[in-house]
Amino acid sequence: MFSRDNWKEIFETIQKNKLRTFLSGFTVALGILIFVVLFGMGNGLVNTFNEFFGEDATNVLYVFPGRTTVPYKGYKSNRTIEFDNSDLVDINKNFAMFVEYSTPRISRGGLVKYKNESNNYTTRAVGPAHQYAEKTIMMKGRFINEQDIKNKTKYVVIGRLVEQDLFGNNNAVGEYIDVAGSAFMVIGVFQDDGGDNEERLIYMPYTTRQLIEKNNDKIDQIIVAFKPEIGYAGAMALDLSLNRFFKEKKYISPDDQNGVFIRNVADQLKQNQQFARVLQIIVALVAFGTIIAGIIGISNIMVFVVKERTKELGIRKALGATPKSVIGSILLESVFITTISGFFGMLLGIFILNSMGEKLKDYFITNPYIDITMAISATLVLILFGAIAGYIPAKRAAEIKPIEALRDE
Amino acid sequence: MIEIKDLHKSYKMGSNSLHVLKGINFSVEEGELVAIMGSSGSGKSTLLNILGMLDVLDEGSYTLDGVPIKDLNETKAAQYRNKFLGFVFQSFNLINYKSAMENVALPLYYQKVGRKERQEKALKYLEQVGLREWADHLPSELSGGQKQRVAIARAMAAEPKVLLADEPTGALDSTTSYEVMDLIQKINDAGNTILIVTHEPDIADMCKRIVHLKDGVIVEDKKITQVRASQYV
Numbered sequence: 001m002f003s004r005d006n007w008k009e010i011f012e013t014i015q016k017n018k019l020r021t022f023l024s025g026f027t028v029a030l031g032i033l034i035f036v037v038l039f040g041m042g043n044g045l046v047n048t049f050n051e052f053f054g055e056d057a058t059n060v061l062y063v064f065p066g067r068t069t070v071p072y073k074g075y076k077s078n079r080t081i082e083f084d085n086s087d088l089v090d091i092n093k094n095f096a097m098f099v100e101y102s103t104p105r106i107s108r109g110g111l112v113k114y115k116n117e118s119n120n121y122t123t124r125a126v127g128p129a130h131q132y133a134e135k136t137i138m139m140k141g142r143f144i145n146e147q148d149i150k151n152k153t154k155y156v157v158i159g160r161l162v163e164q165d166l167f168g169n170n171n172a173v174g175e176y177i178d179v180a181g182s183a184f185m186v187i188g189v190f191q192d193d194g195g196d197n198e199e200r201l202i203y204m205p206y207t208t209r210q211l212i213e214k215n216n217d218k219i220d221q222i223i224v225a226f227k228p229e230i231g232y233a234g235a236m237a238l239d240l241s242l243n244r245f246f247k248e249k250k251y252i253s254p255d256d257q258n259g260v261f262i263r264n265v266a267d268q269l270k271q272n273q274q275f276a277r278v279l280q281i282i283v284a285l286v287a288f289g290t291i292i293a294g295i296i297g298i299s300n301i302m303v304f305v306v307k308e309r310t311k312e313l314g315i316r317k318a319l320g321a322t323p324k325s326v327i328g329s330i331l332l333e334s335v336f337i338t339t340i341s342g343f344f345g346m347l348l349g350i351f352i353l354n355s356m357g358e359k360l361k362d363y364f365i366t367n368p369y370i371d372i373t374m375a376i377s378a379t380l381v382l383i384l385f386g387a388i389a390g391y392i393p394a395k396r397a398a399e400i401k402p403i404e405a406l407r408d409e
Numbered sequence: 410m411i412e413i414k415d416l417h418k419s420y421k422m423g424s425n426s427l428h429v430l431k432g433i434n435f436s437v438e439e440g441e442l443v444a445i446m447g448s449s450g451s452g453k454s455t456l457l458n459i460l461g462m463l464d465v466l467d468e469g470s471y472t473l474d475g476v477p478i479k480d481l482n483e484t485k486a487a488q489y490r491n492k493f494l495g496f497v498f499q500s501f502n503l504i505n506y507k508s509a510m511e512n513v514a515l516p517l518y519y520q521k522v523g524r525k526e527r528q529e530k531a532l533k534y535l536e537q538v539g540l541r542e543w544a545d546h547l548p549s550e551l552s553g554g555q556k557q558r559v560a561i562a563r564a565m566a567a568e569p570k571v572l573l574a575d576e577p578t579g580a581l582d583s584t585t586s587y588e589v590m591d592l593i594q595k596i597n598d599a600g601n602t603i604l605i606v607t608h609e610p611d612i613a614d615m616c617k618r619i620v621h622l623k624d625g626v627i628v629e630d631k632k633i634t635q636v637r638a639s640q641y642v
Contacts (some may be wrong), residue, residue, distance in 0.1 A: 005524060016506035315502045318463060320491020320519035320567070322484045399483065403463040406502060 010333050024301045028338045029345030031294025032379050035287050036349025036370050042283025044368030049276050062263040063222045072253035081250050083219040098238045100227045103127035104206045104219040110180035114166040123202045125209030133223045141173040141188030148205040157188040159199035235266035294382050299389035306393035313397050314405025323398035330394040338386040342379040410602050411437040416469035429455045431625035442597040444613035445606045447622035457606045461573045462486045474570050491519050495564030499576035501556040503548040509559045510544040516567035534562040554585035572603040590615045590638035
C-alpha cells in the first residue's frame, strides 16, 4: 500500500487536481490556523489575568483598622480603631498554628532628596517578612532584617525606579538619601513584577518610623500570611477568627462591619481563579467549535471529491482496480494533503502567536501561546476525522458497480 | 474462450422488474471477431457488461477461458477484469488529467508492473495505434478518433484474453469509424478475440460473425464474410 509506485500515482493525482488539493488543504490549514490563534489568544487573556492578580503572595490576609458605627460596651460609635505593636505580638501568639509570618505596614508619603534630585515617593515602614508578602526581589544589597527592627536603624530599601530617578546610573547602595527631613542609608535596591508603581516604593523598618513619629507604637495595617497547607477552608476560618479576635480586643460590637476590615487574598484568588477557569472554558469551547467546523468542512470536501471522481473510479475499476486500492488511494491522498496543510496551518498559527508577543496588550492579550502538544493533537484529530470522513464515501464509491460509475456523467 | 448457458438478467424498476436477458446460450472461440447487434433495449449492452464482469448475472452460467465466473466479490472481479478483459467504451472513458501514455499504462499499474516497463509497454501500444508522438498529450488535446485509439491501446496494454467494445464507433464520424475498425481488424488478425456491440450494420459487416439480439433472446447467429475496413480508409 505504501510502495513508491503508489506514492507516485498519488502525487501525480494531487498535482493534476489543483483545485481539489487546494480546497481540502485550505480547509484544514485554515481550521488549524484559527484554532491555534484562538486558543493562543485565550491563553494570552489568561496570562494578562494572572499578571493582574498574581504578582503578590496569595496566602495573605490584610487587616485594616476602621471606624466603629455601633456603640458598644460604653464606647460611642464613630470611634477610630488603631493597631499597635501589641496586636502583632498577639497575632503571633494566638494564631501561631496558622500563621507563617506577619508584618506591619505603615505607609507615608514624602519628599525624598539625593543631591540635586528629588521626588515624592510612598514610604512603607514594614517588618522583614514584608519581602515575602509582596514578592519583592532584591537586586542589590539586602532587605530589612530583624536587627534593623530591633535597633531602629535608619536604613531604607529603595525600588529600582527610585534608584533610577535619583541616582541615574550610579549605585545607590551605601549612599545616604533624605526622606522627609531625615537621612537614611540605602541598604538595598529591589524590583517587583507588580508594575512601575511597586518599583517606586521605599521600605524602612517600622520601628524606625515609629521612632520618628514621636516614638509611638501605632501600626497602619497588619499583613498576615497563613501556612499554605491550611488550604482555602483554613484561610476562611482564620479570616473569621482574626475578625472575632480584633473585635473583642478593640471593643467593637460583633455586629459592626466597619470596625476592622480583612482583605482575604485567598478568597479573591479563588474568585479570580474561577474567572480564569471560565475564560479557559470559553476559549476551549470556541476552539472545539473551530475543530468541529474544520471536520465538517473536510468531510464535505471529501464527499465532493469522491463524487467528482466517481467516473474516474469506475474507469479504474474496469481496468482492474480493486476496492481496496480505490479506498487506499483516496485515503492516502486525503491524509497526505491534510497532514501537510494541517501542519502548515499549525506552524503558521504558532508563528502568528509568537510574532504577536506584547502587541495586543491593550486588548488584554499578553504573550499568547499554545501548548505544542495541544496544537499537534488538534491537528492529528482533524487529520483523523478527515480520513474517517473520506473513508465513508470512498468505501461507497468502491462498492458502486463500475458500470454504474461509468454511466455517471 | 467464452461459454454462456441459459443466461437470465432482470433489473428491478421500483415494484416491477424488467426482464432484459431471457435465456442466452452463446459461445465464442479464440480469435473470433463477433458483432452483437440489436435495437436499443434488446439487451446487447447488458450482455456485454455481464461478459465484462461489470454486471452480475441472475441465472445461468458463464465460463471465461475455462474459469467459471460466479459469486465474485469486487476484489476478485477486479483482478479477473484486469487479467482477462480489455474494455473500449463509446465515450472513450479516458482519465482526463492523465496523458495518453499514462492512460495506456494504467491497467499495467494495477497489474503491479514496474514503472519503467509500464512506460515502455504503453509506448509500444501507442505506436501500434499510430499515436506514439501524441504520448504526452492530454485526452482533451486529442480528436475523437485519436481518443478511441488511445482507449484501444489501453485495452490492449494489459494483453487481455478478450477485448470488449461497447459501440466503439458510436461517437465517431464514418471515416474515423472505419479507421478504428481497421485497427480492430488488425488486432483481430493478430489472434485476439474481440466482441463488439453495435447497431450500425456497416460496422457489423466488418466482423466475422454477427449475433442478433431481440427482446432479450438471440434471434440470429451467423458467420459472415468480413468486409475489410482498410479499403475505406
